[in-house]
Amino acid sequence: MKESLALSEDQRDCLQEVVNVAMGQAGDSLARFLEVFINLSVPRIRLVARDELNRELEAMVGGPSTRVSGVTQGFYQMDNGRGIRGEAIVVFTDSSFKELADLLAYDGEVGADAEKELLLDVTNILNGACLHGIGVQMEAELGFSPPTILGQHVRVSGLLENQKVNWDHALLVEISYTLEDRSFSCTMFLLMPGESIVVVKAALDRLLEEL
């Protein structure tokens, strides 16, 4: 199973390039929207097994006991019912939300509710901008479900605890965003399970042929 899902070197390079371009566009929109400069990491792409996912998340945020807030948002290909499908999870560590609230023009104090809204907004902006860019390049029109909070200020090891998982392997794309001169950073994980990987691979092959 895993062999058939694994990306070839060409496919991986191609996806890396697609994500790079999308991130750039997303970063640009975001920077204009928030009026701050945004630093982006080089995206990391790999195939993960179900039981590795938690460890991957833990490693990326600095250990299982790191406190995080996480939001997930589903995305799907609107012009093809069997097309790309997945979830974009954004994980926020050590977040100073006050600054972000200021950037996003929130009125008043950042209470628990405002913090939730901020998490949802930032997730939606990041996902919308980045996935839109990926979709355009892969010639897939993507739709989104509303974002949902997985947990606030919980140990990262517990973030996905209660989530039902019905896939064996998923394609994981990891992107980190930081705002220049601001103590805010977050990491976005695009997860595309099972069948979706096959679709992505086919789309990458088409792109490669065009080159």
Add this chain to the structure above:
Amino acid sequence: MSDFAASHGLLEFIVDRINVGVFIVDQNLEVKLWNKFMAANSGVNEQQVVGKKLFDCFPDLPQRWFAKKVSSVFMLKSFAFTSWEQRPYLFPFRHNRPVTGGMEFMCQDLTLMPIKGEDGEVEKVCIVLFDVTDTAIYRSMHQAAMKKLEMVSRVDGLTQLFNRSHWQSRLSEEFSRAGRYQAPLTLIMFDLDHFKSVNDTHGHLGGDAVLVQVAELIRSALRDSDIAGRYGGEEFGIILPSTPMDGAKVVAERLRASIESSPVPFEKIQIPVTASLGIAQFDAGIKDVEEFIAHADAALYDAKERGRNRVVIHERA
């Protein structure tokens, strides 16, 4: 829609009559479309609002917030969402559960969709407003049930004081806080005198009546910050945060006196009750919670030895 090519008129009918709010604004927040749902709920019809600025027609909307949401769609060219959980509503609409709902206004989820022109730029934004009042009602029922469950798991059913496990976890918290901030912390452990003979003479119902009344006396003797729990059968523990020994002595003596002077009425008789109390004071030399409890227990044992119905302070060896 390949087999059934819907006519423009049919689509218009659906958008207008569907039971969700649909409206469209341009970059200046001028309203371009306003469906029946919006008209019926806002009391402002299509003719009154289309072609006008949204905020002119509805000056009480959260303007800064909503304008920013809409502008994010123009700028990022992608969908935006808002949830009732963060902001219960955009428009103060009445909802359809006015009797049983327990909510003042219709809870609303919004989806903001970009409408793009041929050049790919966003020309307008379509806002879809969902009535999620039912979801909100179920959520609040769920939360109330969870809260009750949490209560049940923390509280001793008979006395309504904290149960042993919750009380001990609170003691652990206070113990480590006292260690961190060098704040005073005292602990009272106490036990009802000759409780076994109360049970033997008056039966378990008599014993229960005694425990219930003692719990009531504990509650009235304590301050808000004190934490009382039922530690065992007839043994109780009281945590006194930020309280030095002098203050703990006052609390303990007051409690002892009130228990002694309040015999418990049971089946036409009065059951006399007294208690023996031991107090221990936190200091950095105490290595853990168990040792802290053992100190208070030792003082309690002393109180029993010296004739019961008294307060004894644990003296460090």
